Amino acid sequence: MKTRATRQLVVIIAEEAIEGLLTTDVMRLGAHGYSVCEVRGQGSRGSRSGEWEAAKTVRIEVLCSPEVADAILDHVLTHYFRHYAVVAYTFEVGVLRPEKF
Amino acid sequence: MKTRATRQLVVIIAEEAIEGLLTTDVMRLGAHGYSVCEVRGQGSRGSRSGEWEAAKTVRIEVLCSPEVADAILDHVLTHYFRHYAVVAYTFEVGVLRPEKF
Amino acid sequence: MKTRATRQLVVIIAEEAIEGLLTTDVMRLGAHGYSVCEVRGQGSRGSRSGEWEAAKTVRIEVLCSPEVADAILDHVLTHYFRHYAVVAYTFEVGVLRPEKF
Amino acid sequence: MAFDPVPLFFVLGFLARLARSDLKIPGQLYEALSIYLLLAIGLKGGVELAKEPFFEVAPKAGVTFLLGVLIPLVAFPILTRLGRLPRPDAASIAGHYGSVSAVTFAVALDFLRAKNVPFEAYAPLFLVLLEIPGIIVGILLARMGNLQTVRWGPLAHEVLLGKSIVLLAGGLVVGWLAGPEKIAPLEPFYFVGFKGALSLFLLEMGLVAAGQIDALKRAGVFLTVFGVVMPLISATLGFIAAAIAGLSAGGAMLLATLAASASYIAAPAAMRIAVPEANPALSIGASLVVTFPFNILVGIPLYYFVSQQIIG
Amino acid sequence: MAFDPVPLFFVLGFLARLARSDLKIPGQLYEALSIYLLLAIGLKGGVELAKEPFFEVAPKAGVTFLLGVLIPLVAFPILTRLGRLPRPDAASIAGHYGSVSAVTFAVALDFLRAKNVPFEAYAPLFLVLLEIPGIIVGILLARMGNLQTVRWGPLAHEVLLGKSIVLLAGGLVVGWLAGPEKIAPLEPFYFVGFKGALSLFLLEMGLVAAGQIDALKRAGVFLTVFGVVMPLISATLGFIAAAIAGLSAGGAMLLATLAASASYIAAPAAMRIAVPEANPALSIGASLVVTFPFNILVGIPLYYFVSQQIIG
Amino acid sequence: MAFDPVPLFFVLGFLARLARSDLKIPGQLYEALSIYLLLAIGLKGGVELAKEPFFEVAPKAGVTFLLGVLIPLVAFPILTRLGRLPRPDAASIAGHYGSVSAVTFAVALDFLRAKNVPFEAYAPLFLVLLEIPGIIVGILLARMGNLQTVRWGPLAHEVLLGKSIVLLAGGLVVGWLAGPEKIAPLEPFYFVGFKGALSLFLLEMGLVAAGQIDALKRAGVFLTVFGVVMPLISATLGFIAAAIAGLSAGGAMLLATLAASASYIAAPAAMRIAVPEANPALSIGASLVVTFPFNILVGIPLYYFVSQQIIG
Ligand SMILES: Nc1ncnc2c1ncn2[C@@H]1O[C@H](COP(=O)(O)O)[C@@H](O)[C@H]1O
Ligand SMILES: Nc1ncnc2c1ncn2[C@@H]1O[C@H](COP(=O)(O)O)[C@@H](O)[C@H]1O
Ligand SMILES: Nc1ncnc2c1ncn2[C@@H]1O[C@H](COP(=O)(O)O)[C@@H](O)[C@H]1O
Ligand code: NA
Ligand code: NA
Ligand code: NA
Secondary structure: OOOOEEEEEEEEEEEEHHHHHHHHHHHOOOOEEEEEEEEEEEEEEEOOOOOOOOHHHHEEEEEOOOHHHHHHHHHHHHHHOOOEEEEEEEEEEOOHHHOOO | OOOOEEEEEEEEEHEEEHHHHHHHHHHHHHOOEEEEEEEEEEEEEEEOOOOHHHHHHEEEEEEEEEHHHHHHHHHHHHHOOOOOOOOEEEEEEOOOOHHHH | OOOOOOEEEEEEEEEEHHHHHHHHHHEEEOOOEEEEEEEEEEOEEEOOOOOOOOHHEEEEEEEEEEEHHHHHHHHHHHHHOOOEEEEEEEEEEEEHHHHHH | OOOOOOHHHHHHHHHHHHHHOOOOOHHHHHHHHHHHHHHHHHHHHHHOOOOOEEEEEHHHHHHHHHHHHHHHHHHHHHHHHOOOHHHHHHHHHHHOOOOOOOHHHHHHHHHHHHHEEEEEEEEOOHHHHHHHEEEEEEEHHHHHHOOOHHHHHHHHHHHHHHHHHHHHHHHHHHHHHHHHHHHHHHHHHHHHHHHHHHHHHHHHHHHHHOOOOOHHHHHHHHHHHHHHHHHHHHHHHHHHHHHHHHOOHHHHHHHHHHOOOOOOOOOHHHHHHHHOOHHHHHHHHHHHHHHHHHHHHHHHHHHHHHHHHHOO | OOOOOOHHHHHHHHHHHHOOOOOOOHHHHHHHHHHHHHHHHHHHHHHHHOOOOHHHHHHHHHHHHHHHHHHHHHHHHHHHHHOOOOHHHHHHHHHHOOOOHHHHHHHHHHHHHHHHOOOOOOHHHHHHHHHOHHHHHHHHHOOOOOOOOOHHHHHHHHHHOOOOHHHHHHHHHHHHHHEEEEEEEHHHHHHOOOOHHHHHHHHHHHHHHHHHHHHHHOOOHHHHHHHHHHHHHHHHHHHHHHHHHHOOHHHHHHHHHHHOOOOHHHHHHHHHHHHOOHHHHHHHHHHHHHHHHHHHHHHHHHHHHHHHHOOO | OOOOHHHHHHHHHHHHHHOOOOOOOOHHHHHHHHHHHHHHHHHHHHHOOOOOHHHHHHHHHHHHHHHHHHHHHHHHHHHHHHHOOOHHHHHHHHHHHHHHOOOHHHHHHHHHHOOOOOOOOOOHHHEEEEHOOHHHHHHHHHHOOOOOOOOHHHHHHHOOOOOHHHHHHHHHHHHHHHHHHHHHHHEEEEEOHHHHHHHHHHHHHHHHHHOHHHHHHHHHHHHHHHHHHHHHHHHHHHHHHHHHOOOOOOOOOOHHHHHHHHOOOOOHHHHHHHHHOOHHHHHHHHHHHHHHHHHHHHHHHHHHHHHHOOOO
């Protein structure tokens, strides 16, 4: 298959209470966009069914440069991991229009 | 871990108005299936909250061969990138039952 | 970008009827969590619109060690592929707090 | 000539989907209406149940239960012998037809109310009693010979605590505990709005049913015919059971409708887990795409007509 | 002084979003209410249509249709000449203003009912007739010179089977087939609850409109002014058409409101596919953020006042 | 004996979830009902407020506000001293109990209406006034000593423009501006349907509360006891405040219920941002799994009984 420019995809799964904080931070740290979808799930803090306000979880995905990805992950690690239900991971993807991200 | 056959996962995030066009194209270009989920997000064209018809965004994922992945991405690049809110990326994944895709 | 510890992300797309079975199995096989989102889609068994009970599809993602990933995929292959609408794939991601998964 | 609007809503949804309109059902509206309808049916039945002496109701309930056991036993040989279907598919379909469709029942209720025909007002109890036995018999038929492979624990849980049973039976109990006077302030929400909510739900069912046309194609000619003939057989059995139980004409019509209706919620979910090798397209094609519209459009007026002839 | 609550709900939603409150619209509630309102409007109109002789309605329908063709033809030169907008944008916006907003119509209906003003009760038919021609004319304007590039097949499908047409026209047909007596039991759900559902929908529209403030910024001063002036021009054309068609004061007010309203559901969807190079922020900024609130808050009382002066 | 159906719906949901039924709440139905209930409460209060002279209401409002400040100050030492909870947890829980639960209030309203007990009809104003101060005091308690770390700007925004305040206060203003006559056509939707919508919401609350049983386990015995005793203390304070403010028996019962109720929407959201180190399982376990059912099932009849003894 064709060789394509690469970028990082960063995925953050977190309780919805901090969606606003996280997306603001993500944009401030240099991302040019993000997409959010609602999930339900289970983890070390028990089950989160999404049925009511405090049980909602979101999955935020951000396509960005490796530098921005590092900045986002470090920020999440320092500011949110301790007190919030958060999971984060990253991987490399081939993109169209790399200049967009 | 076990070595597995690989395929490409293509992800297209786009305004819902063209979901029908995109999924038809994807199947025509050789994919054998796709999965769609609704997202909200932000990008160069501003924020898309998903609250009403014109503000909806979908995330389409297609597991397919590298050739089909190329065909899909090129098609999206030529036909949709100019006028529509679209983001697309691809990466390699290990699959079960490779003959299915 | 920084080097990070890696884990596997396993994604299972399946009819909602077996969501409960699958998530129970996933946890039993050693995963420490999972996230589920609702999708609609198309595949070899036709279109699944998600509009009513029997047409619902879920996308389950599990961040886990390569061993657990193997166990999950093998289990899905043996127990669910034959009779159910199921798609599964896996890929490697960089994670924060690897000890969590 | 003036048509009853409720079935027209079904037709509207059906045609819209066939014509590939972009009209879509918000999935959660479907769920919300379904919760509402089940609760409303249960509540109303419960209020009425409170007025009946137990020994009046018990024998009728017993006959109803037996009817649920009988129907799949009748359907199964038809499906294996005439239809030459493999055992799991035949058993699963038999289970679907042994169980019931609450919305079909709701349309029949509405039909009788519109015509001011009296009926045993605790009829929703029959709905609860008929939902389960058919499913169990279907599973037994599928697993004959190796019954030890059935995981009865989870299955019983799945079937007895499925959402429709919980809402119907829960509504019955709430209605029964609260009684007519305390339920009265809930009337505008649950009873006055019932027909409207039902019409909206039928619009959605039309969309859903037409969306399963593919399943019908896979089901083929035999199952299409079965989807029309089986309700007629079951309705006949229903009328016989009603005669044995001594029901009024209205009650007999409701029992015949229940017998004739096929499940498209509880049975598919249970069969998917308990009989995974059965192809769900077959049972859904027959029950949802043929039998459901048949009952709504033709069956209910027919069963009503028959009930008036033989009992009314 | 007592305010009409319905527009106040819009203002509440608008201010809440402007103040960045976390009040959000469940997307499926928006969809559910929109399905409900369209069906209710259609049903009511259909019931009334059943009472009218065809030759009474046909000429009025013809005039209404022509009005839908005319408005975009008037809007287009204003947008290209005065606004110096590129052809695709001007054509797309013209199409939005040629088409209609069902919710604006619903508010006008409710306004007349509250004041007990009589009107041609089959007015929802006008709504159906006005939804489409404006969109088609807009697309033709965008594609003048290279009409062969338009894929008319899919477009006709998209426009004729769009969800609002299906629900409105479907409701009309169901209401017409069922007639007043059979529709009566649906009244509590579809008609008595109408104003409440409308109020909730307007709350949501307020949130949506304020959420599109950015689009208005991109649209700029010219389109903001256009969003206020164009409805006044269209309403005038609407009154002229009403006079030609010989409508009552109430009917004239409804036709003027329809003419003045701009589409924010059917037109955006159709234009996005048929004229992709048109920037959707421009048409949505003007139609949703300016014209919709203008009509709800100022236009409807104004058109009412005018209708009473010239006809009432 | 006839039971009030509204609490029975809660019990039904609670038992269904405990029994691990697959009955699920469509998330957006939950949101839709919650928007509806808050608006309906606000509207009704606003209509009544329009009838009251300002100087009548102002002192009662002042007393209510002080009550909201007082309750967390009483709860906090109990939680730190008796419960030996760390400061952030104690402060967060105190804030939850200082704030209120609108649904508990709705059940109390419905209880009084069913018994035809008169009350100060502008009581929803108390609900608005009590929602916020408790949360602020809770945050202050958590941050004592390093108040400069609190980001007051975003916090004020979060708390003052939270969805429940916007809907309640917005409903009050709309009701007040529109007045009784203009609100009348909204009655069937917002008021006649209220009890039914409330019953459905309580079914969902039962499912939600039972789903949080795990949280209660983490909360432990002390918080379980606290969840029953604290409402009794707060209700007592509420009765004292009512006596000072000179409320009627009905009004006193409502104020006691509000005082006794603990927030499970506004407070969790605010605390999560402002006091992230507080474990949300503790406050939710106590407020949602213990105090909410306690108030619905035992508290409201008890506060009513007491109000009749001391004032009625
Ligand atoms: N191993 C995992 N794989 C996928 N998602 C996870 C995993 N662990 C946790 N999550 C998600 O992250 C949320 C919070 O996790 P936790 O903080 O571990 O409770 C859960 O509710 C899941 O949605
Ligand atoms: N960098 C990004 N990462 C993830 N999603 C994005 C990104 N940029 C845009 N999107 C998504 O794509 C949609 C359209 O993007 P745009 O055309 O840039 O406005 C947005 O609403 C987002 O949902
Ligand atoms: N190639 C594919 N790419 C992405 N999702 C797929 C693919 N094939 C199937 N799916 C998803 O898996 C579900 C079941 O697939 P199937 O068993 O092939 O009908 C479909 O409804 C889709 O949601
Ligand atoms: Na049956
Ligand atoms: Na117009
Ligand atoms: Na309180």
